[in-house]
Amino acid sequence: MQVPAPFAYARASSVDHALDLLAQYGPEARVLAGGHSLIPMMKLRLAAPEALIDINDLTDLSYIRVEGDGPAAGVLAIGAMTRHAELLASTVAGQHFPIFHDAERVIADPIVRNRGTVGGSLCQADPSEDLAAVFAALRASAVIRGPAGTRTVPIREFHRGPYETVVGPDELLIELRVPLPPPGEASGSAYEKVERRAGDWPVAAAGAVLRLARDPGDPPDAPPRVVEAGIGLTAVGAAHYVAAQAEEFLRGKPATEEHFVEAGQIASAECNPSADQRGPVDYKRHLAGELTVRALRRAAARAREVAA
Amino acid sequence: MTMRITVTVNGVEQTREVEPRLLLTHFLRDELGLTGTHWGCDTSNCGTCVVWLEGTPVKSCTVLAVQADGRSVRTVEGLETDAGLDPVQQGFVECHGLQCGFCTPGMLMTARWLLDHNPDPSEQEIREAISGQLCRCTGYENIVRAIRWAAEHPAGSVTAESAEPAAEQPTVPAQATPADAAVEEVRA
Numbered sequence: 146m147q148v149p150a151p152f153a154y155a156r157a158s159s160v161d162h163a164l165d166l167l168a169q170y171g172p173e174a175r176v177l178a179g180g181h182s183l184i185p186m187m188k189l190r191l192a193a194p195e196a197l198i199d200i201n202d203l204t205d206l207s208y209i210r211v212e213g214d215g216p217a218a219g220v221l222a223i224g225a226m227t228r229h230a231e232l233l234a235s236t237v238a239g240q241h242f243p244i245f246h247d248a249e250r251v252i253a254d255p256i257v258r259n260r261g262t263v264g265g266s267l268c269q270a271d272p273s274e275d276l277a278a279v280f281a282a283l284r285a286s287a288v289i290r291g292p293a294g295t296r297t298v299p300i301r302e303f304h305r306g307p308y309e310t311v312v313g314p315d316e317l318l319i320e321l322r323v324p325l326p327p328p329g330e331a332s333g334s335a336y337e338k339v340e341r342r343a344g345d346w347p348v349a350a351a352g353a354v355l356r357l358a359r360d361p362g363d364p365p366d367a368p369p370r371v372v373e374a375g376i377g378l379t380a381v382g383a384a385h386y387v388a389a390q391a392e393e394f395l396r397g398k399p400a401t402e403e404h405f406v407e408a409g410q411i412a413s414a415e416c417n418p419s420a421d422q423r424g425p426v427d428y429k430r431h432l433a434g435e436l437t438v439r440a441l442r443r444a445a446a447r448a449r450e451v452a453a
Numbered sequence: 454m455t456m457r458i459t460v461t462v463n464g465v466e467q468t469r470e471v472e473p474r475l476l477l478t479h480f481l482r483d484e485l486g487l488t489g490t491h492w493g494c495d496t497s498n499c500g501t502c503v504v505w506l507e508g509t510p511v512k513s514c515t516v517l518a519v520q521a522d523g524r525s526v527r528t529v530e531g532l533e534t535d536a537g538l539d540p541v542q543q544g545f546v547e548c549h550g551l552q553c554g555f556c557t558p559g560m561l562m563t564a565r566w567l568l569d570h571n572p573d574p575s576e577q578e579i580r581e582a583i584s585g586q587l588c589r590c591t592g593y594e595n596i597v598r599a600i601r602w603a604a605e606h607p608a609g610s611v612t613a614e615s616a617e618p619a620a621e622q623p624t625v626p627a628q629a630t631p632a633d634a635a636v637e638e639v640r641a
Contacts, residue, residue, distance in 0.1 A: 147495045154456065154473035154519045177520075181497055184515050187474075188495065197473070199520060254585025256500055256563065259509050260516070343584055344498075 147188035153196040160290060163200050163317055168292060170196040172314035177201070178226060178265030181257050200226065206264070206319055209235045221323040225264025230255065232263060241325055242283060243447055244334035244352050248275045251336075254344040264318045267300075272307045273346040274386075278377030279336060281386040282352035285323045291316035301385045330372060331357045333447030337436040341423060348423045349432035351388075351412070352377040353440035357400050357448045368399045369452075376408070376441075381433045382417035388437060390415045400445045409438035458522035462487065463531030473519045477511075478502045480518035481528060489529040489558050493587075500586030503559035504528045510566045512585075529558035532565060540603040541565050550599030552590040559586050564600045573604055 153170070157163035167174055175183060175194035178201070186192040200206070206226035213219035221241055223232070232238055233249035252258060252266075252275050266276045267287070285300045289312055300321070303310055312318050326332035338350035354375035363370070374395040376388040391412040398404045413434030420426050455470040462485060469484050481487045481504065490513060493501035497515040504513045505527035506520075532539040541564040544550060551557045560583060567574055567582040574582070579600045580593065588596060 149474040151454070151472065151474055153454065154517070156519075156522075177517075180517070180520075181512075181515055184476075184517070185496055197517075201520065254500070255582055256503055256510050256512055256585040257497060257515075260511050 149184070149187035150190060150193040152187075152194055154199065155196065156199045156202060158202055160203060160206070160317060160319060163198055163203065164290065164292060164315065166198045167315050167317070170198065174198055174314070176265075176268070176317065178268070179228065179261035180265075181253070181261040182265065182269040182271065200317070207231065209238050211237060211241075211325070218325045218327045221325060223263055223321045223323070225262065225318045225320055227263045229253070229258035229261045229263070229266075233258060242323065242334050242354070244279055244282065244336045244354060244444075247336035248279045248338070248350075248352065251275070251338050251340065251344075257344070263321060267303065267321070268310055268312055268318055270304050270306075270308050270310050271346070272382070273380035275336070275338065275347060275350055275379060277304060278350060278352045278379035278386045280321060280323070280377070282334070282354045282375035282377030283323045284354075284375055285321050287312075287318055288320040288322060289316050290319050295319075297322070301387055304385060326356050329358070331369065331448040331452035333357075333444040333449070333451060334375075335440045335443035335447065337440045337443070339432050339436065346423075347380045349381050349418070349429050349436060350379050351433060351436035351440045353437065353444040355400065355441065355444045355448050357445065357452070363399075368401050369448075371395045371398055371400050371404075374408075374441075376412060376437055378412060378416055378433055378437070380418070380423075381429050382419060383412075383415070383433075384417075388412035388415055388433075391437060395441075400448075402442070405438050405441040405445070408441060409434040412437040456519055456522070458519055460518070460521045460523075461525040463527055469518075471518050473517060475518045477504070477506075477513040477516040477518045477521055477526070480521070481513065481526070484518075487528050487530050491555055491558055493555065498585075498587070499556070499559075500563070500583075501556050501559040503562045503586065505562060505566065510563050527562070529561055532561060536608070539565060540606050540608055541568065541600065543606065544599035544601075544603035545596075548595050548599040548602050550591065550596045556586060556588045560588070560596055564603060567600065568604055568607075572607070574600070576601065 155166050174196035177197040177199045206224040208224040211219050212222050239246040280300045287298050287303045289296050334354040336352045338347045356372040357369040358372045359369050374392045376391050377386050378388050391408040394411050395408050413430045416433045418426050418429035459468045478492050481490045491501040493499040495514050497512045502513040503510050507524050541561050579597050
């Protein structure tokens with residue numbers, strides 16, 4: 146029987162109340178969101194916080210909505226307490242970024258997804274976290290509130306290392322913001338994951354986000370060019386869950402199979418996997434490259450569908 | 454240090470003093486004696502501990518009892534009504550949806566939730582819904598059939614239908630065995 150070490154429990158009734166409780170209990174307190182990573186770690190005594198601040202009553206942090214309209218591109222705002230099941234069921238999220246639905250379908254199982262949250266997954270900062278690669282590929286930003294007010298951090302600067310983020314012990318992640326592509330561009334996104342069995346953490350996974358546009362100087366039958374590429378990798382030791390060199394390689398190039406394959410080779414070389422029970426280094430490198438290619442291919446196909 | 458919590462379990466308010474580290478599954482089993490909810494892998498994988506928390510299926514080995522304070526919980530004991538077994542329970546009976554029965558409580562709670570939200574699920578949708586739950590003896594075929602049976606026999610039609618011969622179950626002998634006949638004799 147797995148029993149956590151003793152701790153104090155307090156339930157927050159608002160974001161401000163949660164911040165007060167975090168200040169009161171100090172740095173040995175942990176925020177309890179969905180709890181489906183934290184509670185198992187506590188049961189295994191890998192984590193032994195002195196107090197849990199339960200934020201499950203903060204239903205005002207559970208939303209998925211598009212903000213801003215008019216000629217400028219808007220933002221998809223996702224509240225930190227949005228459950229995985231809600232993100233998977235969200236039409237607006239899937240419509241703008243199918244990568245969310247690709248990833249959520251393979252995160253744990255339906256019952257766990259009823260409980261686990263988007264913000265909790267990111268703050269847990271597991272080096273194999275699927276959503277970390279998804280938000281990195283999307284170049285999202287994280288809205289963090291603390292005693293000094295609210296600050297916004299690019300998600301590519303959010304993770305400081307395994308199980309460590311920039312969220313301070315007296316702060317709370319409250320929202321993720323994903324920029325919508327500018328009008329006039331075709332965009333697509335996709336997520337590809339290899340796991341040992343259904344619902345498991347990835348052996349490796351890759352997310353791709355492509356913004357494509359035609360160059361006026363190109364012949365009419367030429368493939369569109371990559372305006373911007375986002376490539377997220379997880380479980381393979383990629384810095385900030387990003388394949389930055391592969392992204393840089395694609396920028397400005399025609400969106401072709403040859404370039405995607407080359408980007409996959411670059412991603413495979415630039416990540417830094419570790420051997421463990423899920424596989425040796427060379428296998429994980431192979432997966433990182435191959436899954437990058439597949440994600441790019443599918444993202445490009447979706448961008449063409451949108452443009453058609 | 455303990456906390457006083459009140460949880461409405463299957464419609465009945467239950468108040469207990471518990472440690473914050475007590476898991477909901479142990480609260481139900483050890484504090485309330487509701488041992489229908491099983492305690493399996495302890496790692497949120499197997500799903501035999503699934504109960505409803507505020508109407509949503511959760512793995513109760515990964516929820517603290519204090520998190521259920523002021524909330525409603527529904528367990529497998531809350532499925533049967535005065536009118537009889539819930540159709541999902543009857544479906545497991547009709548279609549041989551269990552052998553050892555260890556995974557059954559979680560399967561039933563997920564099945565009931567699925568049918569409440571999708572009264573006519575496809576086989577694929579049923580398989581997806583129970584994909585976070587493990588069965589290690591019956592296999593999933595009969596569980597899927599049992600949930601389909603429940604979809605085809607919504608509440609109210611259970612008693613009449615269950616009296617029909619089991620024509621669609623080739624694994625069940627159509628004819629009474631000598632043992633059955635003996636039971637009938639004894640009853641007579």
